[in-house]
Amino acid sequence: MDRRGFVAASSAYALAALGLPDPDAVLRRVRLKSGGKVQVGRGEVAAIRQMTKSLGDAAAELGGGHARHLAVRYLHDDVAPWLDGTWTESVGRELFAAASQLVHLAGWMAQDEGNQDAAQQYYAHSFRLASEAGDAELAATALRGLAVQAIDLGFRPTAVRIAEECVDQAKTLNGPRALAYYQATLANAAALDGDRRTATAALSASQTAIERATDTPGESWASHYSIGRWAHESGVILAQLGDYTAAQEHLHHALDIHGLDRRRTRAIVLADLGTVRLRQDDLDGALTSWNDFLDCADGIRSIKVQDAVEDMRARLYRLRNVLGVEELDERAAALG
Numbered sequence: 001m002d003r004r005g006f007v008a009a010s011s012a013y014a015l016a017a018l019g020l021p022d023p024d025a026v027l028r029r030v031r032l033k034s035g036g037k038v039q040v041g042r043g044e045v046a047a048i049r050q051m052t053k054s055l056g057d058a059a060a061e062l063g064g065g066h067a068r069h070l071a072v073r074y075l076h077d078d079v080a081p082w083l084d085g086t087w088t089e090s091v092g093r094e095l096f097a098a099a100s101q102l103v104h105l106a107g108w109m110a111q112d113e114g115n116q117d118a119a120q121q122y123y124a125h126s127f128r129l130a131s132e133a134g135d136a137e138l139a140a141t142a143l144r145g146l147a148v149q150a151i152d153l154g155f156r157p158t159a160v161r162i163a164e165e166c167v168d169q170a171k172t173l174n175g176p177r178a179l180a181y182y183q184a185t186l187a188n189a190a191a192l193d194g195d196r197r198t199a200t201a202a203l204s205a206s207q208t209a210i211e212r213a214t215d216t217p218g219e220s221w222a223s224h225y226s227i228g229r230w231a232h233e234s235g236v237i238l239a240q241l242g243d244y245t246a247a248q249e250h251l252h253h254a255l256d257i258h259g260l261d262r263r264r265t266r267a268i269v270l271a272d273l274g275t276v277r278l279r280q281d282d283l284d285g286a287l288t289s290w291n292d293f294l295d296c297a298d299g300i301r302s303i304k305v306q307d308a309v310e311d312m313r314a315r316l317y318r319l320r321n322v323l324g325v326e327e328l329d330e331r332a333a334a335l336g
Contacts, residue, residue, distance in 0.1 A: 038085040040095055048079055048098040056105050060224075060262045064112025065301030071106045075099075093133045100129035100138045101221060107145055111152075114303040119149060137178050140169040141221050144185050151189055152304075159189035160198075167202075178222035180210035184233045191240040203237055206230065228254045232269045239276050247276050264305065267296035271308035278315060287324055290316075294331050309335050 051074055058067045079099055087095055107122030123145040130138035143166040150159035163186040170182050183206035190199035210230045235250035251273045260266045274289035290312050297305050313332050319325045 038081055040082045040085045040087040041091060042094065044082050045091065045094045045098050048082075048095075048102055052098070052102045052105055059105070059109050059112070060264060063264050063300045063302030063305065064109035065114075065303075068106065068109035068113055071102065071109060075102055075106060093135075096129045096133035097135045097138055100126045100133060100135065100142070103129060104138070104142055104145060107142075111145070111149055112302045112304060114306075116149060116153065120146065123149070136169055137173055137175065137221055140166050140173070140178070140182055143169055144182055147185050147189060151185075151192055154192075156189070156193040160186070160193050160195070163189040175222065176209045176212040177225045180206045180213065180230055181222045181225040183209060184230060184237070187237050188233065188240075191237045196241060199237060199241060203234060207234070228257075228260050229265070231257075232260070232265070232272070235269075235276070236272055239272070239279075244276050244280050248273065248280065251276060263296050264300050264302055267293055267300060267305055268308060270296060271305075271312060274312065275315070283319070283322065287328060290328060291331075294328070294335065297335060306335075 055067050055071045055074075079102060082095060083099055103122050104126040107119045107126060110116075110122060111119035123142050126145070127139055127142035130136075130142055143162055147159050147162040147166055150156075150162055163182075166182045167186050170178060173179060183202045187199045187202035187206060190196075190202060207230075210225075210227055213227065231250045231254035235247045235254065238244075238250060239247035251269055254260060254269050255266070255273070260269060270289050270293035274286045274293060277283075277285040277289055293308070293312070297309065309332050313329055316325050316329045316332070320329070
């Protein structure tokens with residue numbers, strides 16, 4: 001994707017006007033083949049939710065590159081005719097909400113696979129489906145996907161603006177995990193942009209929210225955002241702000257106290273911890289974390305994991321005369 005082609009959104013409701021895909025862009029080709037209308041009920045809605053969960057579990061463990069083709073095929077072959085079918089108003093809202101989750105997952109998978117253009121289109125489509133369903137949390141989550149994409153691509157003002165819209169979209173929500181999720185995204189974007197005041201305020205708001213979360217995840221789309229995941233994201237933000245001691249403490253909490261149930265996530269946290277330890281002049285600790293990272297990373301198909309490998313190797317080059325570094329670099333090269 002041409003980095004300059006990423007769209008900067010100033011308002012959640014301005015996405016269409018700013019050139020993102022029209023509502024039918026993802027599914028038009030299939031809809032032309034769908035033929036007659038089908039009657040859709042809650043059984044179809046439940047099927048979408050179950051498939052989204054199953055595919056999401058696989059992607060979270062092994063990376064978006066493993067199962068995206070399955071999600072896209074299910075979206076095209078099964079969900080598209082249902083979206084073009086007939087339903088009652090209440091079922092229609094549930095249908096569009098469930099489809100929004102699946103489309104968002106397809107976007108996350110595309111982003112994790114490195115296909116930024118497809119990811120942007122899926123996130124925009126997920127936002128429209130969520131808006132049709134009247135689901136503020138799903139709409140905010142779709143905007144969060146766009147904000148994180150802007151963060152990853154280095155579009156600092158764009159990331160802040162979309163993250164602010166994400167938080168605004170969620171202002172009527174009460175779920176603490178969701179609120180923590182979106183405020184942490186804003187903190188991340190602001191830290192990247194060098195806005196320490198905004199980053200600190202948003203991180204504090206995120207912490208206040210996550211501390212109100214119960215141990216039971218619930219059925220919220222943001223229910224996966226556990227205290228462990230919050231601790232990881234906070235550690236990254238604190239490192240961007242230059243507070244490496246607090247960053248290491250948060251990453252330690254994410255790994256050893258709260259635990260992380262997904263191998264892909266654990267791998268990324270270990271890579272981040274290695275970098276933080278290196279910046280604290282703890283070379284032995286950095287090499288230990290990076291060795292653990294490579295143990296976790298083997299077999300994962302994720303652009304974030306691959307970027308972490310390349311970032312680690314770039315740092316190792318300056319340390320190439322240190323005992324153990326050459327062996328670590330050879331292990332990393334084998335994952336390339």
